[in-house]
Amino acid sequence: MSTKHTKAASAFLxxxxxxxxxxxxxxxxxxxxxxxxxxxxxxxxxxxxxSSIKCHTVTHLDxxxxxxxxxxxxxxxxxxxxxxxxEHNKIVYDxxxxxxxxxxxxxxxxxxxxxxxxxxxINKGIDVVETDLGERILQLMQVAPSHIVxxxxxxxxxxxxxxxxxxxxxxxxxxxxxxxxxxxxLHLRNEFMTADAGLTGANFGVAATGDVVVCTxxxxxxxxxxxxxxxxxxMGIEKVIPDYRSLAVFTRLLARSATGQPSTTYxxxxxxxxxxxxxxxxxxxxxxxxxxxxxxxxETLKCLxxxxxxNTCPVYRRSGGYSYTYFIPGPIGINLGMxxxxxxxxDNVSACSLCCSCDNVCPAKINLSEQIxxxxxxxxxxxxxxxxxxxISSGLKYLYGHPTLYYMGLKYAxxxxxxxxxxxxxxxxxxxxxxxxxxxxxxxxSEMWKKGxxx
Amino acid sequence: MNSKESILSNIRKNSCADYEMPDIAVxxxxxxDSLQQFIDMTKAVGGNAHVVQxxxxxxxxxxxxxxxxxxxxxxLPEVTIATGxxxxxxxxxxxxxxxxxxxxxxxxxxENGCVWIPQAVKEKAVYFIAEYLVILLSADKIVxxxxxxxxxxxxxxxxxxxxxxxxxxxxxxxxxxxxxAQSACGVTVLILNHR
Numbered sequence: 001m002s003t004k005h006t007k008a009a010s011a012f013l014x015x016x017x018x019x020x021x022x023x024x025x026x027x028x029x030x031x032x033x034x035x036x037x038x039x040x041x042x043x044x045x046x047x048x049x050x051s052s053i054k055c056h057t058v059t060h061l062d063x064x065x066x067x068x069x070x071x072x073x074x075x076x077x078x079x080x081x082x083x084x085x086x087e088h089n090k091i092v093y094d095x096x097x098x099x100x101x102x103x104x105x106x107x108x109x110x111x112x113x114x115x116x117x118x119x120x121x122i123n124k125g126i127d128v129v130e131t132d133l134g135e136r137i138l139q140l141m142q143v144a145p146s147h148i149v150x151x152x153x154x155x156x157x158x159x160x161x162x163x164x165x166x167x168x169x170x171x172x173x174x175x176x177x178x179x180x181x182x183x184x185x186l187h188l189r190n191e192f193m194t195a196d197a198g199l200t201g202a203n204f205g206v207a208a209t210g211d212v213v214v215c216t217x218x219x220x221x222x223x224x225x226x227x228x229x230x231x232x233x234x235m236g237i238e239k240v241i242p243d244y245r246s247l248a249v250f251t252r253l254l255a256r257s258a259t260g261q262p263s264t265t266y267x268x269x270x271x272x273x274x275x276x277x278x279x280x281x282x283x284x285x286x287x288x289x290x291x292x293x294x295x296x297x298x299e300t301l302k303c304l305x306x307x308x309x310x311n312t313c314p315v316y317r318r319s320g321g322y323s324y325t326y327f328i329p330g331p332i333g334i335n336l337g338m339x340x341x342x343x344x345x346x347d348n349v350s351a352c353s354l355c356c357s358c359d360n361v362c363p364a365k366i367n368l369s370e371q372i373x374x375x376x377x378x379x380x381x382x383x384x385x386x387x388x389x390x391x392i393s394s395g396l397k398y399l400y401g402h403p404t405l406y407y408m409g410l411k412y413a414x415x416x417x418x419x420x421x422x423x424x425x426x427x428x429x430x431x432x433x434x435x436x437x438x439x440x441x442x443x444x445x446s447e448m449w450k451k452g453x454x455x
Numbered sequence: 456m457n458s459k460e461s462i463l464s465n466i467r468k469n470s471c472a473d474y475e476m477p478d479i480a481v482x483x484x485x486x487x488d489s490l491q492q493f494i495d496m497t498k499a500v501g502g503n504a505h506v507v508q509x510x511x512x513x514x515x516x517x518x519x520x521x522x523x524x525x526x527x528x529x530x531l532p533e534v535t536i537a538t539g540x541x542x543x544x545x546x547x548x549x550x551x552x553x554x555x556x557x558x559x560x561x562x563x564x565x566e567n568g569c570v571w572i573p574q575a576v577k578e579k580a581v582y583f584i585a586e587y588l589v590i591l592l593s594a595d596k597i598v599x600x601x602x603x604x605x606x607x608x609x610x611x612x613x614x615x616x617x618x619x620x621x622x623x624x625x626x627x628x629x630x631x632x633x634x635x636a637q638s639a640c641g642v643t644v645l646i647l648n649h650r
Contacts, residue, residue, distance in 0.1 A: 025629070025630045028630060029630070040484055041482075041484065042481055042482055042483055042484065045481060045482070046481065049477055049479060049481065052474065052476075052477035053476070053477060053479070055472070055474035056474040056475060056476045056477065059470055059472045059473050059474050060470075060473075061466045061470070062463045062466045062467050062470075065462075065463065065466070066463065069459075075614060076614075081457070081458040081459040081462055082458060083458045083461060083462060087458060131637060132627070133625045133627040133628070133636060133637075134625075134627035137627065137628075150626070150627065150630075151627070152627050152628070153630070155628075155629075156629065157628050157629045157631070160628050177628040177629060177631035177633050178631075178633050180628055181625060181628065181633040181635070181636060182635070184636075185635065185636065185637060188637055189551070189637070192637070193548050193551060217623070217624050217625060217626075217636065218623055218624070218625050218636035218637045218638065219583050219623040219636065219637050219638025219639070220636070220637040220638075222579075222582070222583040222617065222638060223580075223583050223584070223637050223638060226547055226578070226579050226580035226582075226583055226584065227547050227548060227580055227584075237462065237466075242476065244605040244606075244608060245479045245602070245605065245606075246479065247605060248479075248600075248601040248602045248604070248605040249479065249481070249602075251601050251618075252566075252600070252601050259626075261500070262496065262499075262500070262566060262567035262568065262620070263500075263564075263567035263568070263569050263618065263620045264620070265500070265619065265620050265621055265622070265623055265624055265638075266617055266618070266619060266620075266623075266638070267569065267617065267618040267620075268615070268616075268617040268618075269610075269615065269616045269617065270614075270615060271610060271614035271615060271616075272613065272614025272615065273614075274578075274579070274613075274615075275577075275613075283462075285462045285465070289462055289465040289466045289469055290465070290469060292466060292469035292470050292471065293468075293469035293470075293471055294471075295471050295472075298471065298472065
């Protein structure tokens with residue numbers, strides 16, 4: 001009973017101190033989230049409102065997208081529409097080419113990860129520089145993010161110190177986070193100063209005003225767009241929201257849910273290009289409009305990409321982002337992966353203990369665990385059900401359908417308690433891998449009930 | 456059919472539910488002393504806030520906070536200590552090397568220490584490129600929460616505005632909080648006209 005996720009997780013857990021470090025780092029963020037959430041009496045009311053606003057917006061996406069695009073165009077912004085990742089990448093490259101841009105500074109965007117934009121541009125000769133510290137670290141290491149908000153959460157300071165020593169010429173042996181952040185600041189300042197274009201994602205697109213709202217702590221989205229003459233926004237179509245009254249609800253939930261901060265340091269509203277400069281918005285579908293047709297899973301489009309579901313997930317915390325086969329890990333990633341391709345990403349649906357904690361922290365109240373459960377029900381239909389589990393299920397079905405056999409089994413079950421471990425825990429007992437069998441009671445409840453010992 | 460039409464028609468074809476827009480009337484947090492709450496939150500997010508007294512001069516205060524600052528940039532007439540004006544630079548890159556930028560905030564938010572700054576300079580880079588940022592904020596513009604802030608939000612013709620809550624920061628290396636990532640290393644909010 002192994003999936004790619006369980007195999008990768010087993011490998012990850014071999015290094016116990018690293019596994020413990022990740023669990024503790026992420027649990028710390030979850031605790032901070034609880035603390036700030038509990039400071040607001042209206043917290044649950046905000047979650048409910050956020051869910052309702054998203055339900056409304058996502059089910060009226062055509063109206064809000066048209067309003068957003070026309071408002072942005074009125075503001076002088078050039079709006080593009082991309083059906084898929086390829087079209088998005090091509091549009092971005094064409095804009096860069098029209099401006100003769102060679103160097104592009106980028107703030108964090110999971111959408112561009114989804115579209116594999118960086119490699120596309122690099123292959124065409126563009127110098128692409130990630131400017132979020134975590135993203136820059138990973139780019140220099142040539143690896144992908146392991147978390148959607150804290151991309152380098154799995155790394156130790158010594159790894160970053162060594163990387164900066166090799167790539168940025170930092171002091172050998174110095175892995176102090178403040179020192180390393182200063183080194184990155186100087187390095188990135190130079191990149192901002194010499195960039196020809198800046199690209200940001202979008203946390204929200206406000207239909208009523210055409211504003212693109214970008215939230216960061218580092219100020220890198222603002223540095224990326226204040227210096228170069230060209231600003232490109234990559235925005236998923238589900239990021240549009242109606243108006244400022246809605247935005248107030250989301251800005252109160254986003255940072256509190258993501259990192260336990262009352263707000264991100266910067267919540268920037270980009271409405272127009274700088275004088276003499278250009279601003280472009282690329283609205284990207286890439287499968288989102290198909291998700292709308294899925295009655296059980298369309299609510300994944302409500303996601304704010306805060307990462308709270310990962311931080312709370314006991315499986316994510318103990319297996320790390322790289323154990324998942326989809327580029328977004330954790331509960332939301334399991335669902336989005338299945339929506340992308342059930343056959344390609346079904347290995348992740350087992351990475352859930354159905355504890356439902358994610359449902360209870362999600363600021364958009366997405367029923368994440370229910371959705372994962374429903375994907376599991378559909379595994380057999382796509383020939384991805386585990387054969388061992390199928391045998392066990394049909395065996396149990398037979399047992400429960402035959403009361404005589406069941407009661408006989410119950411009577412003799414206590415004998416199992418006395419069997420030696422090597423008979424009980426071998427590769428035939430997949431259930432016993434990593435967990436202990438229960439001790440079977442000498443007398444079963446039904447036996448005691450029949451004899452009147454309990455009532 | 457172009458991509459826009461194709462995306463929109465796919466959305467129309469696929470939408471399988473219809474939800475009404477909720478009534479957004481939140482019984483949101485209010486504070487007995489929103490000024491004090493704003494000051495506390497500004498400090499909690501790594502910034503500094505000071506209520507300017509009638510006998511204090513903002514130029515003296517700025518000098519005392521940043522005694523070593525050489526390049527002080529502002530387009531506000533009351534900031535006589537300024538050595539440069541962000542409205543007259545030829546290009547935003549010229550603002551690199553700014554030690555302190557002094558700007559005006561229009562709304563302070565007590566619940567999270569955010570200050571709304573609608574762009575009021577030629578190059579918005581000044582808000583982010585300076586080592587330290589000083590924000591002048593009138594005490595009567597402090598509101599309780601983001602709902603109140605968005606209800607009164609104003610833009611200038613520049614078409615850019617930002618909420619700033621304390622200095623630039625990161626915890627990307629081992630969750631260790633470091634102040635001064637890519638933008639301002641320190642933020643001081645000077646609260647004016649307090650009665």
